[in-house]
Amino acid sequence: MPHLSADQLAGYIDHALEAAERATVESHLEICDACRADMLSAKRITQEHAPPRRSRLAFYGVVGTAAAAALILVVGRSGPPESPGTPQLREATAPPAAERGIAPLHPASGDTLAADSVVLAWRPLEPDAEYRLTLSTPDGTILWSSETGDTTVAVPDSVFREAGPVFWYVDALRSTGRAATTGVREFVIVR
Numbered sequence: 001m002p003h004l005s006a007d008q009l010a011g012y013i014d015h016a017l018e019a020a021e022r023a024t025v026e027s028h029l030e031i032c033d034a035c036r037a038d039m040l041s042a043k044r045i046t047q048e049h050a051p052p053r054r055s056r057l058a059f060y061g062v063v064g065t066a067a068a069a070a071l072i073l074v075v076g077r078s079g080p081p082e083s084p085g086t087p088q089l090r091e092a093t094a095p096p097a098a099e100r101g102i103a104p105l106h107p108a109s110g111d112t113l114a115a116d117s118v119v120l121a122w123r124p125l126e127p128d129a130e131y132r133l134t135l136s137t138p139d140g141t142i143l144w145s146s147e148t149g150d151t152t153v154a155v156p157d158s159v160f161r162e163a164g165p166v167f168w169y170v171d172a173l174r175s176t177g178r179a180a181t182t183g184v185r186e187f188v189i190v191r
Contacts, residue, residue, distance in 0.1 A: 004028055004035045013043050045106060045121050045152065101125070101180045102172050107187045115160035115189050120168060121152040122182055128175040135159065136167045163191045 004012075004025060011017040012025045029036045103123040107113055120133060133153050135143040143166065144159040160166070166189055170182045 003032065004039075009035070009039050009042060012039065041105075045119070102131075102170055102182045104170070104182045104185055107185075109185050109187070111187045112190055113187055115163075115191060116157040118155040118157070118160070118187075118189070119152060120155065120170075122170050124151045125172045125180055126174055129172045131173075132171045134169055134171070138165050138167065160189045160191075163189050165189075 008017070008021070008025050012022065012029075017025060029039060102125050105121040105123060106119065122131075125131075130147065130149055131151070132145060132147050134145045135155065137143060144155065146153055165186055167184050167186050169184045172180045174180065
């Protein structure tokens with residue numbers, strides 16, 4: 001069974017689908033645990049950390065967040081696309097999260113964000129992992145760092161004194177004492 005596309009998930013979350021398409025998506029979500037989990041994760045990210053509706057830029061930030069989260073969740077699935085008649089083997093063949101490392105969810109590299117609506121999210125490594133989020137300038141100056149057990153962090157807008165590129169990465173410490181990282185990602189702040 002083919003999975004829902006990023007556009008379908010984003011359209012469903014944003015209530016932007018035509019009635020027939022929405023019915024198709026809802027029918028698929030009733031029977032597909034993977035797509036339902038992806039949709040719920042993307043919806044949680046966009047609803048829990050949506051900026052207040054103060055401007056058109058804030059509105060587009062929420063829509064962009066939903067689309068980016070859905071795209072990352074869909075693209076982040078392991079394995080080739082399934083064709084009709086192919087048995088679903090995802091659960092049997094996908095490595096556990098602890099073996100995959102940390103996968104960044106939002107923002108995608110190159111995204112443009114308003115300083116007052118920066119929310120960073122990544123896929124959890126394991127239940128007891130501890131994370132350190134670090135933001136830096138292109139020259140390596142640390143702008144901000146935070147330690148958390150959560151996988152979503154809203155960055156205070158006071159961190160961003162000027163517009164321009166910001167680099168971010170998350171380091172995790174597993175319960176076994178081993179570390180993992182997202183690698184460095186970039187987004188751009190606009191004022």
